[in-house]
Amino acid sequence: MTRQLDIAGLTKAFGTAAPVLGPVSLTLDGEGITAIIGRSGSGKSTFLRCLSGLETPTRGTATLGGKPIRPAEVGFVFQEPRLMPWLSVRRNIAFGLGHLPKAERKQAVEDAMALVGLSAAADYLPKQLSGGMAQRVALARALAPRPELLLLDEPLSALDPLTREQMQAHILHVAQHIRATILLITHDMDEALALANRVIVLRGPPGRIVLDVTIPEHDPAYAFPRDRTSAPFQAMRRRLIDALEERPLAA
């Protein structure tokens, strides 16, 4: 059972400039994927960076089980794979496992590689990988420490459409096999609706939540893999588009 993620009044401003995010308040109390969508500049990535500790929020708090989030509890996948080019796939995945005994570390790496289907490429160097494989290594690296909170910052945005679809299947597969709260940032509504059981729309700057929709998981129309051409899917999509459209935010 994952612990509840509570975000209260999270706000971020860089220097003395106007805030780019917030205040954002949110509670996530389950496993599965929550997608956050928004246009460029809506503060999506800043939101995730605040949760990961890469940025310090100007105001507000984020807690996991009532306690401040610790880096060891977070896995982060960036837009780009950001692999260490001098390390093999196996050693890249082990990158965040230095604190574990050797046997445990090895097992964690094997598990993460198996989870994303990379076992056969364990000894490859990053220069030998395709874009999709490299991003799967990045996903495995984030999964290996078994995080409670997995943050995916537009991890598929640099991939071609076909590879992107394949990676979506990998992410869905991972979400069904790990115990973690997953936050997926994307600007692709179809991707959000295909993977998530909750979709949050941010609009900004400063980025604020303008829509928070829970997908009715038990509705057969939303069973995985989701039919993107179905009427409920399309209706939900239109709802997201309406929320994303530029208009003054309600006070």
Add this chain to the structure above:
Amino acid sequence: MAEHSATAEALATRDQAQERPAAQGGRLTLGWTIGLIVPAVLLLAWQLAAGQQWIEADLLPAPVTIAQTFWAMAQDGSLANDILVTVYRLALGFVFGTVAGTVAGMATGAMPFARRLLDPTLQALRSVPSLAWVPLFILWFGIADTSKVILIAVGVFFPVYLNLMAAIAGVDRKLIEVGRVHDYGRLRLMLRIQLPAAMPLYLTGIRGGLGLGWMFIASAEMMGANNGLGFILTNGEEVGRPDQIIVAILAFAVLGKTTDWIVARLAARLTGWQDKLSAESGA
């Protein structure tokens, strides 16, 4: 685990049609012997000119005479002794210079405050010609090995320092962020990300430092020594033996090239992970 790994492997297999690993390019090997053509032609022309007495033997002896001198110096052991002395001095100076350059490069590369504090002074010292240090070092440390080793260390220090500082300061912020999300402290960031990322430029600095070390040792031994290859140079001038001078010059060239080759090979092994055209072509 078995269940999900089977599914994951199935997904991976399905992906393989689109996601093949980038091909490992075949190595294009050019014969290293091509580099011998120019020296061989020059040597032949030189021997020919000497044989025809177009050049004065007192100023530039024939290659055969030089070979005879080389053989004589090799036979009596004097050349080997002088080479060993020179290599010993160089090795000590190289180690000290590299260690000092590495420490200074790491500090100034990773800490902007240290860079602002130290770099202007070090850059000013870098501009001082090598020969300018010699009288001062002889005054301070005497004519024995210490002054020579320190002079070599000074020569090695600057390329190592400059390259490492630039490389560490220029490490991709995105890689640093990967370390930060894994809760890496400053030391682990340095050891696990910054130093490995800086390795190609660092090794270039070491290679440059070694080259300068050879130049500095020649200066040091020519200014004050009673052994070593630099001493053979000055002694050859004093006793009017250009053949002896040329043997020493050739020894410097061969030793310099050999040590450079060793470092270059080591660098190629340590930075084979780089995705660059020359790695594919073998250039």
